[in-house]
Amino acid sequence: MISERIKNLSPYKTEVTPASVRLSSNEFPYDFPEEIKQKISEEVKKIPLNKYPDPTAEELKEVLSQFLGVSPQNMVLGNGSDELIYYLSIAIGEVYLPVYIPVPTFPMYEISAKVLGRPVISVPLEENFDINLEESLKRIDEEKPVLGYFAYPNNPTGNLFSRKKIEKIREKGVFCVIDEAYYNYSGESFIGEALERDDTVILRTLSKIGMASLRIGILVGKEEIVREIDKVRLPFNITYPSQVIAKVILKEGRDFLEEKIKEVIRERERMYSSMKEIDVVEVFPSRANFLLFRTPLPAREVYKRLLEKDVLVRDVSYMPGLSRCLRVSVGKPEENDKFLEALYESLKEV
Known part of the structure; x- marks a missing residue:
């Protein structure tokens, strides 16, 4: 029989909804260069x-x-x-x-x-x-x-x-x-x-x-x-x-990683500055590779509007103290641009 403590447990929520711009899981936005992948391929072939x-x-x-x-x-x-x-x-x-x-x-x-x-x-x-x-x-x-x-x-x-x-x-x-x-x-x-x-x-x-x-x-x-x-x-x-x-x-890949980490940090600060310029958005400073933000609308409504524009973020409004809050990961510059545009348009529509 399944334990009662397991029956009462709420599982960890992952975000698997399809979208071309996926900024929901705090992933590193850059894949590794082909020369590193080639070296990986050579080493993986040797695995028994x-x-x-x-x-x-x-x-x-x-x-x-x-x-x-x-x-x-x-x-x-x-x-x-x-x-x-x-x-x-x-x-x-x-x-x-x-x-x-x-x-x-x-x-x-x-x-x-x-x-x-x-x-x-x-x-x-x-x-x-x-x-x-x-x-x-x-x-x-x-x-x-x-x-x-x-x-x-x-x-x-x-x-x-x-x-x-x-x-x-x-x-x-x-x-x-x-x-x-x-x-x-x-x-x-x-x-x-x-x-x-x-x-x-x-x-x-x-x-x-x-x-x-x-x-x-x-x-x-x-x-x-x-x-x-x-x-x-x-x-x-x-x-x-x-x-x-x-x-x-x-x-x-150490040099590649260090360079791209710096780029993510620069993009984080650029996104933060851009989001602060949207009057109805409250965006919070971050030392990670994501930004938390709050709007006057229910978070699920903003989430759905962004998804309609092919941009996936994370609805975190179910967490204590985070009413109307969403979290967006820092992506590549072009992904971040698409998110900022989609956010602006979504809020302007209402």
């Missing part, structure tokens, strides 16, 4: 498809070590950050102890906790989308969570939470997971603390810098902490093709 991959992905860890500036012994790899979030929800504290989450944020934090039956303490953000420290500390004192998740920058709001507020929460004995999925667009990190402390780890991913199809998430922490979390990792969780392709891209 009848064999399991390296269970510890040691060669990939060595390449990631140079990419991140940390030792391979400080990493656990996951099939995307989602898998690592599950591991943390299993490994940190007993399953009857609560998990703290400032909301709205990435839904997988809550889903992974509820799958295990863990109590969840959800504290709404302040109006400026920062952590409500007073309410958080009150709930922490009352309910004693042992694990907390912080998206940094936060998805879907795009801002960086106050470091001091996170530190205050950590002082209460909360093991802090700093999810830096969008680090490449913010440049802000807790990585130094993660390498030194017993109560902090960070998450990174290759998904937001062009390798979403490979599903490679990275947990970085103190060696002793990493060793314990690695005990719950599923065997062979990083596929052979993913290991091979990621190694090629990180060795051969």
Whole structure:
């Protein structure tokens, strides 16, 4: 029989509606050059498809070590950050102890906790989308969570939470997971603390810098902490093709990635400036590769009007505190132009 906690669980919502301009999933807008794809093709041909991959992905860890500036012994790899979030929800504290989450944020934090039956303490953000420290500390004192998740920058709001507020929460004995999925667009990190402390780890991913199809998430922490979390990792969780392709891209495509990441940041700022000029649009500053915005209309109506113009964004108005809000990923310049035109026309029609 299916558990009642699973029956009551709301699944993670993905956006698969077809459109020629897809700006709904915070994907990297640029595919890799043909010469890199050719090198990938050559290496993939060598894969013995009848064999399991390296269970510890040691060669990939060595390449990631140079990419991140940390030792391979400080990493656990996951099939995307989602898998690592599950591991943390299993490994940190007993399953009857609560998990703290400032909301709205990435839904997988809550889903992974509820799958295990863990109590969840959800504290709404302040109006400026920062952590409500007073309410958080009150709930922490009352309910004693042992694990907390912080998206940094936060998805879907795009801002960086106050470091001091996170530190205050950590002082209460909360093991802090700093999810830096969008680090490449913010440049802000807790990585130094993660390498030194017993109560902090960070998450990174290759998904937001062009390798979403490979599903490679990275947990970085103190060696002793990493060793314990690695005990719950599923065997062979990083596929052979993913290991091979990621190694090629990180060795051969670093210059391409750095150049295009800078271009995404420039486009983000251009989109932000253009959206601010639309009187009825409230657009929020972002340190990620997406923008959150609010209009006077119901978000679903704006979503549908944009979709009629072949532009797909994400309706996030179902999340707490985000009434009439949508999220748009930063695409290529021509995609962003089409979005801006479609948004302007959609709002002008009403």
